[in-house]
Amino acid sequence: xxxxxIPILKAVAPYVAQIATIAIxxxxxxxxxxxxxxxxxxxxxxxxxEAATHNAEAVQVLADKLQQALDGMELAARESEARFxxxxxxxxxxxxxxxxxxxxxxxxxxxxxxx
Numbered sequence: 001x002x003x004x005x006i007p008i009l010k011a012v013a014p015y016v017a018q019i020a021t022i023a024i025x026x027x028x029x030x031x032x033x034x035x036x037x038x039x040x041x042x043x044x045x046x047x048x049x050e051a052a053t054h055n056a057e058a059v060q061v062l063a064d065k066l067q068q069a070l071d072g073m074e075l076a077a078r079e080s081e082a083r084f085x086x087x088x089x090x091x092x093x094x095x096x097x098x099x100x101x102x103x104x105x106x107x108x109x110x111x112x113x114x115x
Contacts (some may be wrong), residue, residue: 010074013066013067013070014067019059
């Protein structure tokens with residue numbers, strides 16, 4: 001179920017960090033625009049700007065962690081594929097040995113029974 005989601009997350013993760021990097025300066029304080037505004041409103045604007053900056057930084061951290069998780073999942077997938085290839089090779093060897101033993105047993109059966 002998570003397999004189709006991995007390529008989508010891999011495609012989106014680098015852009016989340018870029019968006020956060022671009023969004024952080026957009027929330028910085030602009031003292032010239034506030035001018036003679038009400039001190040309570042100015043304080044609220046400042047608090048909102050700080051919260052938005054904090055949220056943007058948190059999004060960037062989450063994007064970095066998501067990228068690390070995706071890299072880990074990709075590594076695990078490659079290891080699983082290598083292990084699967086080894087198992088497939090072992091299965092082929094077992095099938096060859098079992099086929100040979102079946103052929104020998106059939107040969108011996110007909111040799112001793114009809115021989």
